[in-house]
Amino acid sequence: MEVMKLENLSFSYGEHSILKGISCTFDAGKIYAIVGKSGAGKTTLLSLMSGLAEPTEGTIFCNGKEMKLEDKYEYRSRSIGVIFQDFNLLTKLTAVENVELSMEISAENSHKKIDRQANRDSAYGLLAEMGLRRDEADRRILKLSGGQQQRVAIARALSYGPDIILADEPTGNLDEETQREIMGIFRDLAKNGKCVIIVTHSSYVAECADEKIELKTVNHS
Known part of the structure; x- marks a missing residue:
C-alpha cells in the first residue's frame, strides 16, 4: 500500500538547484535506502518529506493527502517519525x-x-x-x-504510532555489530507494516533495503 508519493519534486537555494524532478513512491512494509554522493540532496529530500522544508516545485502526498495542505505540526506528530543523525535527544x-x-x-x-x-x-x-x-x-x-x-x-x-519512519544516517556513528542490530530493528518495523526510509552512505544499509533510490548531483553547467 502506497503511503507516500513524490511528484516532480525540486528544491533550490536561490539559483542553486539541490534537487530536480524527483518522482518516486513509498509503500508500507518496506525499507528504502536513499543513496548518492555528498551534495546530492539526500538530507534535503528527507527534510522535504518530514515537512521541515518546502519544495520549490512539485508535490508530496502522504496517505493520499497533499502535504502542503496539512498542518505541519500535526503531520509530524501523527504521520511520520524522524530519527536524526545526531539523535537530537535531550541530554538532561x-x-x-x-x-x-x-x-x-x-x-x-x-x-x-x-x-x-x-x-x-x-x-x-x-x-x-x-x-x-x-x-x-x-x-x-x-x-x-x-x-x-x-x-x-x-x-x-x-x-x-506513525506509518512512516524517516532516518538520517542512523548507523553512521555506530560500530558494525550495532549497525546490524539497528537494521534488524528496522526490518522488524517493516515486517509490522511501517515504511522505513533511510538516508545512508553505508553499502551494508543499502543492501539491507528492499529498494534503493540513488540521487544524482544536479549539473549546474
Missing part, C-alpha cells in the same frame, strides 16, 4: 523521559488529553522492545552508549 532527561516528552508533544499538537501514567508505561514498553532494560531506560542520555541512544531515538520516533 532520561531515556524514558525523552520518549514520554515526544508523546506529550504529539498529544498537544493533536489536541488530545495527556495520560502521563499510560505514557510512562508505553514508553518503558517501547524501550524494552528496542532492547533497553528498565535500569537503562531510567538513565540519563549521556550515561548511555551510542547504540543505546540510537535505540532511544527510534523508540521516540515510534512513540505516537
